[in-house]
Amino acid sequence: MSHAFPCYLIEKSEAGVSASLTERTIDDLPPGDTLIQVGYSSLNYKDALAVQGHPGVVSKFPHVPGIDAAGVVESCSSGIFQPGDEVIVTGYGLGDEDWGGYAGYIRVPAEWVVSLPVGLSLFESMIYGTAGFTAARGVDHLRHNGVMPDCGEIVVTGATGGVGSLAVTILAHLGYDVVAVTGKTESHDFLRELGAKRIISREEVNDTSNSLLLKGKWAGAVDTVGGNILATIIRSAKQHATVTCCGLVAGAEFAATVYPFILRGVRLVGIDSDQCPMLKRRELWSHMASDWRPPQLESLARTVTLDGLPAEVQRILKGGITGRVVVQPVRD
Template sequence: MTTFQALLVEKSEDKTFSRSVVERHVDELPEGALLVKVKYSSLNYKDALSASGNPGVSRNFPHTPGIDAAGTVVSCDDNAFNEGDDVIITGYDLGMNTSGGFAEYIRIPSSWAVAKPDGLSLKEAMVLGTAGFTAGLSVQGLVENNVTPEDGEILVTGATGGVGSVAVALLAQAGFSVVGCTGKDSQADFLMSLGASRVINRDSLLENKERPMLKEQYAGVVDTVGGEFLAQAIKSTQYGGVVTCCGLTASAQLDVSVFPFILRGVSLLGIDSVQCPVPPRVKLWDKLAGDWKLNQLEALTTEVGLSQLDEKIDAILKGQLSGRTLVNLDL
C-alpha cells in the first residue's frame, strides 16, 4: 500500500483548526480516474483560507488544501492520459473540498488536468500556478479588448501579491507601462525589478473616494483586490478603457456609480480561472510557455517544503508575502 506525506488540516471539537504534516495512504484519496504523483504545488490566498477552516472555501475536515498541482501521471482509468505524462492541475474543486496539492499524491477527474506544454517545466508551471494563470487571463482580457501599450499606463492593484506580481511582469514584458499599487512601500524595488515603471501607495488610490468620477489616468486596470480599490480604479480609467476584476481580498462589495460606464465607455471584465473551459485553458498555458513566457520567474519565487508551509500560510493571511511561494513536495 503506497503511503505519502500530506499537509492535513483538522477541526477539533471546539471548532478550532490545526495543521500538521502526516502520513496518508493512497487508498484514502477520493474517487477519480486520474492518479498523479505531485512534484510541485504553490501557495495561494485561497489555500490559506482553506487551511484556516474558512467555510466559504472548504467545508469538510480533515482536509488537504492546495488548489494547484503539477506532477506525473501514475495511472488513468479513462485513458485520457498515459502513465508518465506530465500534467498541470489548477482550479475546479482541487484543494477546496477535494484533497489538494499539498500532498505527494492526488486523485481527481481527468478533465481537471491539462498536459504540460513543452516550453514549461513542472517547476515553472507551479511558479505560475493559479495566480499566474489568473494574471494571464487578465492580461489576455486587456489585449483582446484592444488595449495597447500606446494607449497609456496600466494599473495593477495588489501588485506584490501572486496575481499582481505576475501581471506586472507579463505586462511589462509585453511593452506596457505598468503602475504597481501596493500597501507595502518596502516592496517598491521588487516591483520595479519586475518591470513596473512606477509604484504608488494604495492610500493615494483611495483619495477622493466620495467623488463619482476621477481624473482619467489609466488605459487599463488589472484589479486583484476588489472593494473600494476596484471602485477607485474604475473611476480613474480613461475613455474606452478596460478594467479586469479577479479578487475580493479587500471586499466583495463594489460601490460605484454607472457614470464611468456610460460617460467614458469603460468596460469591466470578470476573470474566472476556476471553471475556465479546457480549450481556452490549454491555449493560455501554451502562451505562458511560449510567447508570454516570463524571464523573471526565479525573481518571483520563494521555494519551501511541506514542513515550512504552516508559517507561510500565516504570513499570507497577514499580507506579509510577496511574489509566489512554490511548494516542492520533495523537500
C-alpha cells in the same frame, strides 16, 4: 499501491480547526480516473483560507488544501493521459471540494488536467500556479477588449502579491507601461526589476471623495484587491478602458455608479480562473510557456516544504508575501 505519502491535513473537532503534517495512502484519495504524483504545488491566498478551514473554501473535513499541483501521471484509467506524462492541475475542485496538492499524490478527473506545455518545467508551472494563470486571464481580457500597449498605462493592484507580481511582469514583458500599486515601500526595487514603470501607494488609488468620476488615468487595470480601491480605479479609468477584477483582500464590496460605464464606456470584467474553460486554459498555458513568459519568472519564487507552510500561511493572510511560494510536498 497503498504506500504512505506525506500530506498536510486540516481537521475539525470541537476544539476548532487544526492542521498537521501527516501521512495518507492512495486509498484515502477522492475518486477520479487520473492518479498524479505531485512534484510541486504552490501557495495562494485561497490556500491560506483553506488551511484555516474557512467555510467559504472548505466544505468537508478532513481536507487537504492546495489548489495547484504539477506532477507526473502514475495511472489514468480513461486512457486520456499515459503514465509518465507531465501535467498541471489548477482550480476546478482541487484543494477546494476535493483534496489538493499539499500531498504526495492527487487523484482527479482527467477533464481537470492540462499537459505541461513545451517550454515549461513542472517547477516553473507552479511559480505561475493559479496566481499566474489568473494574471494571464486578466491580460487576456485586456487584449481581447483592445487594450494594447499603445493605449496608455495599466494599473496593477496588490502588485507584490502572487497575482499582482505575475501580472506586472507579464504585462511589462508584452510592452505595456505598468503602474504598480503596493503597500510595501521596501519592495519598490523588486517591482522595478519586474518591469514596473511607476510605483504608487495604495492611498493614491483609494479615493474617499464623493466625485462620480475622477481624472481618467488608466487604459486598463488588473485589480487583485477589490473594495474601495477597485471603486476608485473604475472612476479613474480612461475612455474605453477595461478593468479586470479577481480578488477581495481589500474588501468584497465596492460602491459604484453607472457613470464610468455610460460616459466612458468602461468595461468591468470578472475573473473566475477556477472554472475557466479547458480550451482557454490550454491556450493561456501555452502563452505562459512561450511568448508571454517573462524573463524574471524564476526570480519570483521561493520553495518551501510542507513543514514550512504554517509560517507562509500567516504571512500571506497578512498580505506580507512578495512574489510566489512554491510548495514541494515531498523532499528530493
